[in-house]
Amino acid sequence: MKLASYTKDGTPGFGIVTEAGIIPLNGRLDGITSLQELIENDGFDAAQAVTDGATLDPADVTFTIPVGQPEKIWCIGVNYGNRNAEYKDGSDLPKYPSLFVRSRQSFVGHGVPLERPRVSEQLDYEGEIALVIGKGGRDISRESALDHVFGMTLCNEGTIRDWLRHGKFNVTQGKNFDRSGAIGPWIVTADELDPEAELSLETRVNGEVRQKDTTANMMFPFDVLISYLSSFATLSPGDIIVTGTPTGAGARFDPPVWLKPGDVVEVEVPGIGILSNGVADQETNNA
DSSP states (O other), X not given: OEEEEEEETTEEEEEEEETTEEEEOTXXXXXXXXXHHHHHTTOHHHHHTOOOSOOBOGGGSEEEOSSSSOSOEEEEXXXXXXXXXXXXXXXXXXXXXXXXXOOGGGEEOTTSOEEEOTTOSOEEOOEEEEEEESSOBSSOOTTTGGGGEEEEEEXXXXXXXXXXXXXXXXXXXXXXXXXXXXXXXXXXXXXXXOTTSOOEEEEEETTEEEEEEEGGGBSSOHHHHHHHHHTTSOBOTTOEEXXXXXXXXXXXXXXXXXXXXXXXXXXXXXXXXXXXXXEEEOOOOOO
16 A cells, blocks of 8 residues: 655645545544554554545645654665775774664655755755654564564655765764755555565666665665664654665765756655655745
């Protein structure tokens, strides 16, 4: 099942994505008013029972990130083996995942432009697979970790590269610019696409393939990430884990190739779909 969040004529909605369109779930599930509440309240079976109703054309809605207010968005750095070599620092493969957190405000939904900020032209793309936690927990074993996955979605973990170097030991600034990344277009539930399967990931800029790899090359697979994160923090339903990007980001070109207004970035995983976003300059100071 594919589940999406959106707005239509300014009103929030959520629904099941089918070939015929989106079946709205607003008002059809007892006590559940959003996709986030569906996940938090174990509403999968109730949603799956909805098989009919008028559909919306996806072109008539504005997609938002599937989980509107996740408690935590964890992001994993340098998780594909060839990305470690890409740094050309001679380092051994890491023993533990690198990670940082991002705010909800740093992401937009499918079809909404990424924002290049006033203070930098170094907006870069990073195509990734994101896990959505369905069943929370602490000290989750690797053996049971994938039982905690509600489903998967896609992420363009947009980054302002020069701001990554503002701090000596952190990348928080460059990873949290408002509207610099995207998540979506929907969540594919774990019963439809097995998180244990080998998945192919491709990122394109203006139709040109920039990143291409498979989850078989991850240094820390999904089950390891869930177990590791839960060893120090309780995972909650609706939490998002952005699992790492392959080699080929714009920063690694010589000279670097940054995103600019008018560019279109597509992140694709067969079985999930395509996350597509244009690029625009920051227009207003929202202070």
